[in-house]
Amino acid sequence: MSTHELTELPPGRQPALRVMPMPRDTNMHGAIFGGWMMGQVDLAGAAEAMMVAQGAVVTVAVNAFQFKEPVFVGDVVSFYTEPLRIGNTSVTIKVEVFAERNPEAVQVVKVTEATLTYVAVGADGKPRTIPPRKTAL
Template identity: 60%
Template sequence: MTTAAPATLPDRQPTLRVAAMPSDANYTGDIFGGWLMGQVDIAGSIPAVHRAKGRVATIAVNSFVFKQPIFVGDIVSFYTRIVKAGTTSVTVDVEVFVQRDPENPTCLKVTEATLTYVAVGEDRKPRPLPPQE
């Protein structure tokens, strides 16, 4: 990984924000990639659920790029945007930023991902998305 240039948070509310905790890290203090992938999936599902007006299931991780490590104590912010809505599916871009070191504040973009969700009914089979309001 290369050294990242400082970033600024997007000018909108994050979909999800969480503090990286020691239980989320390996013995050297880096946050596990699997933990981050789970959080990205949670964040991405939020706009998908709203668009589907109900249950969704993750059907694809189209891309996932780890740009920089996340450390214990980082404040991790997840920003989402629906990029495509099909007949039954919703594709969401997720950008992840960290804020670290309150004495010398730094903001970095650490991850980008694109995930696709499918709307499912109570039978857990695909169902059409409702018309957009």
């Protein structure tokens, strides 16, 4: 059981990604390797950025990345995303990551948070303008 503050998954929101890490994803200390987590955060952020940009994006910056708690094999890890800033060709995405552990009495722990910047690119790989967001009627 974690001695750290337990929380809950963000109400009313759907995760961009949910995954369960496997033994091959562990480091020498038995926790999930930080590089694995960074890759999953980038995938979740890119999925959100692609929706905002309405097409292909590339990662151009990891602005902030904080590991708050370790992640273990068997945790169900949920990645929640939200656009923080939408520019002409770039979008900055916030990613919050929660682990659900102990299926018999579920505990939710915030394990990671990060912000990443993506640039929209065309078929030629060059930056392109992000179209205006469509609003619901």
